[in-house]
Amino acid sequence: DSGVTQTPKHLITATGQRVTLRCSPRSGDLSVYWYQQSLDQGLQFLIQYYNGEERAKGNILERFSAQQFPDLHSELNLSSLELGDSALYFCASRQGTTNTGELFFGEGSRLTVL
């Protein structure tokens, strides 16, 4: 158990819909990272937050947005869903303020868009 909690574990929805994925980082961790994992693309970095502020942005689509709340949990919002958005979405957290140190991953949220 990494200490990172993601909900829901599985989600099935239709094209055009909107979903919210939630992540609770490890106790004390200020940084939250979101990754998308699909079969052929490995782990794609989406976005990172540190203590409520956006720190880095990767290949995140405009239809996707995220935020980190004062209690440090984070949410990833996916809208106007397309079939290609079906993937495993991982949240990871890290404690420090520097750009080093291991990431602790949650078990992921598997999104299926039909």
Next chain:
Amino acid sequence: GQQVMQIPQYQHVQEGEDFTTYCNSSTTLSNIQWYKQRPGGHPVFLIQLVKSGEVKKQKRLTFQFGEAKKNSSLHITATQTTDVGTYFCAGRNSGYALNFGKGTSLLVTP
């Protein structure tokens, strides 16, 4: 932007054989990390390399960071069935983003 490439994509070995996966970055990295993801699981941190030319060992696993800090390798000696999974390298340049390679999936048959 920074890209991290990994080869091979797949590797199938007999138990007891050695295995190596290679990671190359288009830019100089401040550090590189390695993760293992078991089938159906989530990535789990293995190690971080920071210094140019650094070599670290964990039992049968040997990790190297290139002199130019643009490449890295993971070598497993005498693979076991418990080594099955996907091995990812992840590189960070001067920024905060940690970019993963596509991973090398290792299958070990007894």
